[in-house]
Amino acid sequence: MVYLCVKLQIMLDQSTICAISTSPGMGAIAVIRLSGENAVFITNKLFRSPQKNKSLTAQKANTLHFGQVIYDNEVIDEVVVALFRAPHSFTGEDVVEISCHGSVYIQQKLLEILVESGARLARPGEFTQRAFLNGKMDLSQAEAVADVIASSNAAAHKLAVSQMRGGFSKEIGQLRDQLLHFTAMVELELDFAEEDVEFADRTELRKLAEKVEQLLRKLKNSFQLGNVIKNGIPVAIVGETNVGKSTLLNALLNEDKAIVSEIHGTTRDVIEDVVNIHGTAFRFFDTAGIRDTEDRIESLGIERTYHKLIEASIVLLVVDTENPCEVVSRRIEKIRKRMADEQQLIIVANKIDSGKTETIESLKKVKLADNENLVFMAAKEKRNLEELISRMTQAINISNVEKEDIIVTNARHYEILKSAHEATVRILNGLDSGLSGDFLSQDIRECLHYLGEITGEISTDEVLGHIFKNFCIGK
Structure with a gap:
């Protein structure tokens, strides 16, 4: 009952609305949309066809018409007008779409004369709202339009x-x-x-x-x-200082986003960027290196590292194979203890081109849980980068998502x-x-x-x- 009352209240507004439906700014063409019972009538007052005495009000639905928009005896632009009749339109009302040249001046001028001719400027989402109120879609479908x-x-x-x-x-x-x-x-x-x-x-x-x-x-x-697919899969890149986290981020982004240096503690804050990989958006967080330090600023960065680790769906733990086995093992166990069961852990064994043989062999024997993977890499040369990307995609089950009903x-x-x-x-x-x-x-x-x-x-x-x-x- 509440829904019906609201619907009737909003439906009392029978005005014809207009707005630019294409992206703001200049382009090759622009589309101006009108909706309402007077949409065709208002457009017809301004439209002149090469065929004399052709009236838009007498034309059939779902037809295109070439002509000029004339106002005060001045040609504003040559346009193509598309007609859609109620109830067979997006909004369920009479709809007109005017395709004009993409000049910002032309777009604004057309809006101005449409308003002077009896339309009013549409509010945000008002075309889709009218579609919902006229029963062309339900509310969840209307929200999906924005998505x-x-x-x-x-x-x-x-x-x-x-x-x-x-x-x-x-x-x-x-x-x-x-x-x-x-x-x-x-x-x-x-x-x-x-x-x-x-x-x-x-x-x-x-x-x-x-x-x-x-x-x-x-x-x-x-x-x-x-939610993570819609907004990007959050991926935290964590590890000790100077293990190659920033190098890995640059390799994934294919640009020099993060400063790479041999000096420990170069990254002191979280560096974030989004990249589309094989049709899926990943939000990467390059975090401060984890180590014991008395530097107050670096300590704040390390604290943020642990926050990002908790927020991430996938954690890329970068370990340096140049380090002894015991150091690498301790780091893996420390990160494991901070992770939740639903998070995915990918251990990135970096610098395999110069790593210790015993460390690499030891990592090969590490027992992995169901939510864990291991990739051997040389991030600087982007060696095995595609394997890492493949493991990341598998970790979020994109193939399974496509099979889900809802x-x-x-x-x-x-x-x-x-x-x-x-x-x-x-x-x-x-x-x-x-x-x-x-x-x-x-x-x-x-x-x-x-x-x-x-x-x-x-x-x-x-x-x-x-x-x-x-x-x-x-x-």
């Missing part, structure tokens, strides 16, 4: 496109339909409480609740992976899924303890409420405003 635009790597793009096409919404919708059926049956029992009749089969309800709980848990747990990447969805999962656990506990139908119904309705918040079937003005204000203008 598609912002995607900077193949993996993030794949997840966003999947969500935009409604894969996530379909999963949530099926759960809601099944839960709605059972809550209706449970509440029907309340009308026949004196007859002690059960309309809702408790065995079937338990099977459904278990299925919902498992799926919600799976979706909730997928956020950790989905991966959650949105923080809002994650928080709602947590609450929905808690409600489902209460349903199962209630069934175990023989809870009465009215209490079971309350928990089911709470779960339904949270699932509805994801798709926008239940929403508020504040939530919608927060979501769409983060969109770019023109989308």
